[in-house]
Amino acid sequence: MRILLIEDDTILGAAIRDQLVCDGHSADWVGRLDAARDHVRSAAYDLLLLDLMLPDGRGIGFLRELRARGDATPVIILTALDQLSDRIGGLNAGADDYMIKPFDLSELSARLNAVARRYCGNPNPLVRVGDLEIDLVSRSVCRAGRDVVLTAREWALFEAFVQRPGQILSKAQLEDRLYAFGEEVESNTIEVHVSRLRKKLGHAVIETARGLGYRLGRAA
Numbered sequence: 001m002r003i004l005l006i007e008d009d010t011i012l013g014a015a016i017r018d019q020l021v022c023d024g025h026s027a028d029w030v031g032r033l034d035a036a037r038d039h040v041r042s043a044a045y046d047l048l049l050l051d052l053m054l055p056d057g058r059g060i061g062f063l064r065e066l067r068a069r070g071d072a073t074p075v076i077i078l079t080a081l082d083q084l085s086d087r088i089g090g091l092n093a094g095a096d097d098y099m100i101k102p103f104d105l106s107e108l109s110a111r112l113n114a115v116a117r118r119y120c121g122n123p124n125p126l127v128r129v130g131d132l133e134i135d136l137v138s139r140s141v142c143r144a145g146r147d148v149v150l151t152a153r154e155w156a157l158f159e160a161f162v163q164r165p166g167q168i169l170s171k172a173q174l175e176d177r178l179y180a181f182g183e184e185v186e187s188n189t190i191e192v193h194v195s196r197l198r199k200k201l202g203h204a205v206i207e208t209a210r211g212l213g214y215r216l217g218r219a220a
Contacts, residue, residue, distance in 0.1 A: 001046035001116060001159065002026040002176050006036045006062075007078065008054050012101070016049065016078075019105040023112075024139050024152050024159075026177055033057045040066070043176055045073055046163075047116060049108075052079040052090070060093050067094035074115045078103070113137055116163065127162055130218040132201060134162055141201065148200050153178055157193050161206060161216040170213040190214075 003020055007013040008031040020027040028043070030036050033056050040048075048066075052059040063075055076097040077090045090098045096115045099108060117125060117136060125137040133142040139155050141148045150158060156177045160169055174190045194206050194214060207217035 001112075001163075002043070003028070003047050003049060003112075004036065004039055004043075004045045005029045005049045006033070006054065006059065007031065007049065007051045009051075015105065016108065019109060023109050024155050026156060026179065031055070033059070033062050036062060037065075040071070040073070044173060047074045047076065047112060049112075050075055050077050050095075052077060052081055052086075060090060063090070063093045063095060074118075076108075076112060076115060078108075110137075129162070129165075129205065129216065130202065132205070136162070143201060150197075150200065154193055154197055154200075157190075158197055158201070161214070165216050168209045168213045168215045173213070 003025050005013060005016055005020070005027055007016065007029065010031075013029055013031065017027050017029045028039060028045075030039060031054070033054050036048075036050075039045075050059045050063060059077065059079075063077075066073065066075070074096045075094065076099060077095045078099050078101060079086070079090075080101045082100045087098045087100075096118075097111050099111065113125065113136060125135060127134040127136060131144045134140075136159070139150075139159070141150060141158075157174055160174060160177055171190050175185050178185050178189065178193075197206055202218075204217045206214050208214055
């Protein structure tokens with residue numbers, strides 16, 4: 001997933017970002033709401049991690065702005081505000097989960113994945129596509145009972161298809177998944193990775209929609 005972290009604490013922010021990258025996600029990190037607004041206008045995120053107390057305002061107002069304009073991107077609040085009224089206010093403003101600092105990074109990973117699965121319409125972390133068995137928690141794939149090893153970039157792309165079955169993903173949307181890996185995304189990068197996924201998982205696993213992009217097919 002491509003995730004935007006909005007957190008002004010540099011130590012905590014760095015720890016969360018590193019955890020997200022370690023989990024195989026693409027992570028952008030900002031410490032102010034004005035920067036967060038710029039990011040959500042210029043990129044499509046799968047999930048936001050939002051602190052409530054930021055140097056240039058309250059995260060709760062930013063969340064209300066998102067929901068008021070119809071932005072349904074999942075949001076998990078990360079905050080030291082631990083009163084019941086704060087939690088109720090955050091959830092009522094449109095948050096999908098509310099975590100109180102300090103928290104364990106492994107719990108954050110679990111909650112993040114749970115929220116993402118709910119938005120995919122499949123709360124079960126185990127997904128079947130043809131002869132593929134996909135575990136969205138362990139980020140593992142078996143083909144006809146045999147483990148298939150995917151690189152971090154291959155998994156980032158494949159996960160995008162699994163989370164949106166039947167939906168066409170443009171080349172630009174797929175490129176967004178790779179930017180946080182710190183390498184130049186060249187003009188043929190997506191084609192190269194799609195070709196590798198087809199070799200590993202079956203040619204039909206990713207279908208080409210000419211002139212539009214790619215979508216999840218059947219793995220056989």
